[in-house]
Amino acid sequence: MRFHAALHSNLPHLSDYDCFYASVFEAENPALKALPLAVQQKQIVVTCNYEARRRGLRKLQLIKEAKKTCPEVVIVLGEDLTKFRDISKGLYSFLSSLVWGDQVEKLGFDEVFLDVTSMIEYNLQWLEPDITNSVFQLDKDDFTVGFEYDPTVYCGPTYPSRDDHLQPEHISLPLDLGQRLILASHLGNYLRKQLEERHGYTSTVGISTSKLLAKLAGNVHKPRNQTTLIPPFLNDTDQSDSYIIQFMDSHEIGKVPGIGFKIASLIRAAVLGRENDLELYRELRTCDQVTVGDVRTFPGMGPLMLDKILSGGGWPKDIGTRIWGLINGVDHSEVAAARATPTQISIEDSFRQLDTLDAVRKEILPLARNLIRRMHTDLTEEEEEMAGTDEEEADTMRDDTQDQPAVPPQPSTRKRRWLAHPRTLRLSTRSRIPPSSTDTNPSTAQPPDRTPTLYNNRISRSCPIPQFIFSFKDNVDAIAERLVHECLMPAFLKLHPEKSGWRISLINVAVTNMVDSAGSTKNSAGRDIGKMFRSQSRVLREWKVADVDNGVGDCQVDNSDAIKSDTALELEDDSMENDMWEHEEVDSSMDNSTYGAECHICGTYIPHFALKAHETYHSIPD
DNA sequence: TGGGGTCAG
DNA sequence: ACTTCTGACCCCA
Numbered sequence: 084m085r086f087h088a089a090l091h092s093n094l095p096h097l098s099d100y101d102c103f104y105a106s107v108f109e110a111e112n113p114a115l116k117a118l119p120l121a122v123q124q125k126q127i128v129v130t131c132n133y134e135a136r137r138r139g140l141r142k143l144q145l146i147k148e149a150k151k152t153c154p155e156v157v158i159v160l161g162e163d164l165t166k167f168r169d170i171s172k173g174l175y176s177f178l179s180s181l182v183w184g185d186q187v188e189k190l191g192f193d194e195v196f197l198d199v200t201s202m203i204e205y206n207l208q209w210l211e212p213d214i215t216n217s218v219f220q221l222d223k224d225d226f227t228v229g230f231e232y233d234p235t236v237y238c239g240p241t242y243p244s245r246d247d248h249l250q251p252e253h254i255s256l257p258l259d260l261g262q263r264l265i266l267a268s269h270l271g272n273y274l275r276k277q278l279e280e281r282h283g284y285t286s287t288v289g290i291s292t293s294k295l296l297a298k299l300a301g302n303v304h305k306p307r308n309q310t311t312l313i314p315p316f317l318n319d320t321d322q323s324d325s326y327i328i329q330f331m332d333s334h335e336i337g338k339v340p341g342i343g344f345k346i347a348s349l350i351r352a353a354v355l356g357r358e359n360d361l362e363l364y365r366e367l368r369t370c371d372q373v374t375v376g377d378v379r380t381f382p383g384m385g386p387l388m389l390d391k392i393l394s395g396g397g398w399p400k401d402i403g404t405r406i407w408g409l410i411n412g413v414d415h416s417e418v419a420a421a422r423a424t425p426t427q428i429s430i431e432d433s434f435r436q437l438d439t440l441d442a443v444r445k446e447i448l449p450l451a452r453n454l455i456r457r458m459h460t461d462l463t464e465e466e467e468e469m470a471g472t473d474e475e476e477a478d479t480m481r482d483d484t485q486d487q488p489a490v491p492p493q494p495s496t497r498k499r500r501w502l503a504h505p506r507t508l509r510l511s512t513r514s515r516i517p518p519s520s521t522d523t524n525p526s527t528a529q530p531p532d533r534t535p536t537l538y539n540n541r542i543s544r545s546c547p548i549p550q551f552i553f554s555f556k557d558n559v560d561a562i563a564e565r566l567v568h569e570c571l572m573p574a575f576l577k578l579h580p581e582k583s584g585w586r587i588s589l590i591n592v593a594v595t596n597m598v599d600s601a602g603s604t605k606n607s608a609g610r611d612i613g614k615m616f617r618s619q620s621r622v623l624r625e626w627k628v629a630d631v632d633n634g635v636g637d638c639q640v641d642n643s644d645a646i647k648s649d650t651a652l653e654l655e656d657d658s659m660e661n662d663m664w665e666h667e668e669v670d671s672s673m674d675n676s677t678y679g680a681e682c683h684i685c686g687t688y689i690p691h692f693a694l695k696a697h698e699t700y701h702s703i704p705d
Numbered sequence: 706t707g708g709g710g711t712c713a714g
Numbered sequence: 715a716c717t718t719c720t721g722a723c724c725c726c727a
Contacts, residue, residue, distance in 0.1 A: 103714090125717075126718095127717050129717085129719090143716085143717060144717095161719095162719080164719065189721095191713065191714035191720085192720090193714070194713090340712090341712075341713090342712090343713080344712090345710090397709085397710060397711085397724075398724085399723090399724060399725080400724095419722095425721070428720095428721090430719085430720085431718090431719060431720075433717090433719085509707090509708095541709080542709085544707090544708085545706085545707060545708080589719095591719090596706080
């Protein structure tokens, strides 16, 4: 069987990005770390830090309730996602720069799948039996770049835990899966440390042989830790996946990634025997919870039965097979390669209700503006300065003279070009009352066979995108205004021909249907990284000393379950790390001293916010 | 290609 | 009171 190591890493503490938002505010203002902090979008708490959780706050809680539960809570507004998106991009770029190949897949703002197979394979070949001190090479071309580790033991927690599990005395090299997972566990630990030391963000990592298992493994030891899901390697062959089965069986069916609310509900209904004539139904441990194990062992359960359970919906063709695979811990999906450009960009806002054209127009305008800004940041890059551009000769001469000291040309004067052109513009709305609905009371609606697909009330109209949206000459406001009048308002009227009474509660404006520009490089992410770091090797070399210092010793720290994540390694911070990562239009204007300084111990350039953590780290060993 | 659905965080 | 602000992929016509 082929080894497919996926390393899944949640960038902040918890695997959801709840805490990611809170971490971003804490990074801006470290004083917040000691306080209960909640991030607000409209009337709800979308996220809160651990201090707030300790005091009883939860995500997706009403602001009112949160204030009642914890009057001292500090509330910050998080409706503008720009910061989160930028930080997320930066952390993502950093990980991509370390991992070989381009299989680095973002899931939301706060999670990344990494396929580290080739790194593991490469490092496997240097191992010799029973050597407890080795070097993990992070750069094929430079054996001095890497970190020390002990390849005879896992780094960090495993599932099953090593207390429950016989650690093999001798690991057969080099083809053993367990050995690969050991290496992956050390790499995961290294990546976590790098994220924390260099960027001030803690993360949780799951390590296994597929995206499915890596993701679920990541939930086991939640904040600021990692879990390696280990298959049995001493057991008999027929039960070779028993731990995986047990692991999967213990999950509630809806917790399995890929099984969402609808599918889980249908499967639960079937297993609980709601509409099944079979009365072979079993005693379920809890009334409400249906576990993967309950589903897997249900009489007759398999791909065909799942197909039947899910028949009638618009599901993918192989849905039964896929779900059955997930239930059995099988997931063959690959970690997706990095994308040059997103497939769509959308921006939306929600409201209590909008009922007049004027109100609608007033709300759409800023959405259009922001959308155009986003198109510029995400779909354009700086033009490569071509020697042949006659018109710009004067500028070019002045700006690009050799040996120009630290101040680069103003980014705003640089030429930009589109990496991709969206071809479609789309307006979506949601109303408080569904447009044409007859359902009076959803709670009384009996679930006979199919969910009546009640209330998923976003409706949309799209149109070809007007070409003026791509202009670099006209300013954003002018383009936005024209877009609203010529496209978006007409689209709105098509959506809502009625005179009034729409009770609009949400408006979304999107560009979709991207066509990559010819000549744009395949891997723009890689090029951005190249701009941010001189080269991968150089960056890594800068950190070489740190890496070696850390290797094994830190594993021991991390292995201890007794760490107080709140106090042990708190990071001081300054707000500017965004700008480290500020993409295409700004990067050439960076003056490093604005954002950080050189460490007086190792001389490495450290972003300002990470300096304290970095020095703390120097003080640990030796 | 347009409109909608489900999944994810 | 399944809420917020997204983004990816899938199906059907």
